[in-house]
Amino acid sequence: MANKPNVLLLMTDQQRWDTLGCYGNRVIETPNLDWLASQGTVFTSAYSSTPSCVPARASLITGMNPWNTGILGTGKGQGPMGVGFEHTLPGELAKSGYHTRGIGKMSFHPMRALNGFHHTVLDEFNKVDEQGIGSDFRSWFDRNKTGDYEIFDHGIGPNSWMARPTHAPEFLHPTFWTIKESIEFLNRRDPTKPFFLKVSFSRPHSPYDPPAFYFDLYANKKMPEPHVGEWASMHDVPQDAASPDAWRGGRSAEETRRARAGYYGSIHFIDHQIGRLLQFMTKHKLLRDTIVIFTSDHGDMQGDHNLWRKTYAYEGSAHIPLIVKLPAGMGTPATQRVENPVCLQDIMPTILEAAGTPIPQTVDGRSLLPLMQGECPDWRPYVHGEHSTCYSEEQEMQYLTDGKWKYIWFPRIGSEQLFDLRRDPAELNDLAGSEAHASELLMWRERLIGVLAPRSAGLTDGNRLVCQAGKPPIVSPHYAERTRRSGAML
CATH class of the missing domain: 3.40.720.10 (Alkaline Phosphatase, subunit A)
Incomplete structure (x- = not known):
């Protein structure tokens, strides 16, 4: 144009x-x-x-x-x-x-x-x-x-x-x-x-x-x-x-x-x-x-x-x-x-x-x-998503999805979920405990570790996901940096 x-x-x-x-x-x-x-x-x-x-x-x-x-x-x-x-x-x-x-x-x-x-x-x-x-x-x-x-x-x-x-x-x-x-x-x-x-x-x-x-x-x-x-x-x-x-x-x-x-x-x-x-x-x-x-x-x-x-x-x-x-x-x-x-x-x-x-x-x-x-x-x-604690600690989450599969990790309670969205778009069947899907679960978990490792925020040690139960909330350093730049008060 x-x-x-x-x-x-x-x-x-x-x-x-x-x-x-x-x-x-x-x-x-x-x-x-x-x-x-x-x-x-x-x-x-x-x-x-x-x-x-x-x-x-x-x-x-x-x-x-x-x-x-x-x-x-x-x-x-x-x-x-x-x-x-x-x-x-x-x-x-x-x-x-x-x-x-x-x-x-x-x-x-x-x-x-x-x-x-x-x-x-x-x-x-x-x-x-x-x-x-x-x-x-x-x-x-x-x-x-x-x-x-x-x-x-x-x-x-x-x-x-x-x-x-x-x-x-x-x-x-x-x-x-x-x-x-x-x-x-x-x-x-x-x-x-x-x-x-x-x-x-x-x-x-x-x-x-x-x-x-x-x-x-x-x-x-x-x-x-x-x-x-x-x-x-x-x-x-x-x-x-x-x-x-x-x-x-x-x-x-x-x-x-x-x-x-x-x-x-x-x-x-x-x-x-x-x-x-x-x-x-x-x-x-x-x-x-x-x-x-x-x-x-x-x-x-x-x-x-x-x-x-x-x-x-x-x-x-x-x-x-x-x-x-x-x-x-x-x-x-x-x-x-x-x-x-x-x-x-x-x-x-x-x-x-x-x-x-x-x-x-x-x-x-x-x-x-x-x-x-x-x-x-x-x-x-895939897309990576997350949300910090809001209503309850057990609700804090990290997720990955490609629109066909979805992997969810709950950092405060240390549990996982896995859904096959092609066959189960309503997410009725959690496959995280299924032996038949163990390799799929491991692949998605390793992907999330790869996403989180560069942050050095304690969510992973590079080899495994680290449960956050009882720990202070994860806070991105970029918020404080931007606030200081703008001259505003936290």
């Missing part, structure tokens, strides 16, 4: 990979995203290397692996995302002449930090900044509400498994607001520059509170049942399940079905609002010159294996959707479905290459464009 393409990055919060029609789901309705997939490339083995909000978003915005961002999770020893990154996706695009805007959930700290954007318009749940001022959505909600109610007066918390329709009119829902702000930016942007617009929804992350139309649609459908392997009995803990914000424990079949109805309804509503944005862009002849990427930061277990929320290596938590549609001027991709293992770190170099912008040496990810053209035979053999 003679001119640089516009870039539209659509990101949902906590959307698992199997909740789109283009990924084979026959219950949910996602016509706009399915159309986008039909015009571009679907990556069937896309994973979040650190499947919770802040660390996943840090990897996306920098193109760096979690160890290099310094953010290994959201638990002990982990600070906020902060600032001080040498290179960010919006920052590099801004240097290259783009007008950049971030709308919705950014998870930055301080909340109003820009991390390379020219401007952000924020929806950060009920968080307030250092001056005690709420996010832009919260202020807009208060100015436009039609009665004496607050954002969360439906009684469901932002990490709950409970679900119900929103108590407020549809136009006051954050999903609607996010697209409203996106369209306003496109109307008011600098027309002499290409744009980079990151549209970051705060849903389908709980609360599962779509407008009544979308909730009722799925409340009256037969919903997929949760996958529960025999090994998952360790997480069927009634005492933990009793919490409205439970991270594990079995709830009743009706409660689980209702949670899934709210979750699916939230995604359906997002899809309709994305359609609203795509219609605007088509009408104003913007879509044909825009690279469009859709993804999520991580998934949501939705009761699978008696687990809720995220931070786990399992498919519901770590496996994410990823769709890339190129502008008309870049031609039709040779490959509509790519099975190679990819991750959030790959989005930054993909966009920069498409924009004709140099990729900084700090970037660990790789451009996806060669894969879309059916090239790149030397692609990585």
